[in-house]
Amino acid sequence: MGMNTNSSSNSGDPEVMADINTTPLIDVMLVLLIMLIITIPIQLHAVNLDLPVGSPPPSSVLPDIVKIDIDAKSTVYWQGVALTAPQELETRMQELAAMPVRPEVHIRPDKAASYETFARVLSDTRRFGLNKVGVIGSEQFLE
Template identity: 60%
Template structure:
């Protein structure tokens, strides 16, 4: 008896097939997916909030504003007063940061000021606990 080279070896000898038929598995998974999609409840995209009624009382108290300017020569001024030492700035910032009601800090750097000085002032403000900081006059940096 001659062997046919095109014939599979396990087909006539009674050996089990080693390939898995995945068609029934895919059919079951698709049915489960469809059932899962159908049984999901419809999600509501609204959140119910109980909002207070009426108008809030008007506040006559204006917040205190501290102006920190950095000029083109990178000299730091506190409300118009030039500071000779950076430690003086940090001392004043720590005093303001320890207050129960912190003032607003308006930082106004000049376009010609060194970035290292501006970054140092911002880092000092963060380190001393000042949280209400705004950079004023940033439109000068837009070309």
């Protein structure tokens, strides 16, 4: 297959024909083409979904927002009023957890505040089931 000999030459030595046999290459290309043709229709199938139909909730109802600030001295402020004891924060969070519609909690720590204070406030919100929590003011950390 790879070599073709020609015995009609007068020299007595057979001539070597150095052509590349492209038949296996063509066979592989045809197999790949057939596999490609077979798999393309599989990718084009559509999936039918039954999406829920309904009206979006009214946008005029905004949730209440509770702002908790932590200053550079790690003092916790509830809506702008400084809290003197950690128990005071816990009692206010218990009151929020008892509400039928729980408000959003926005925590804004200062850049120089201790991480321990921030972690305690964040864990208290989780412990009392206040799941709508946002940390705001993070642009000050990009400096």
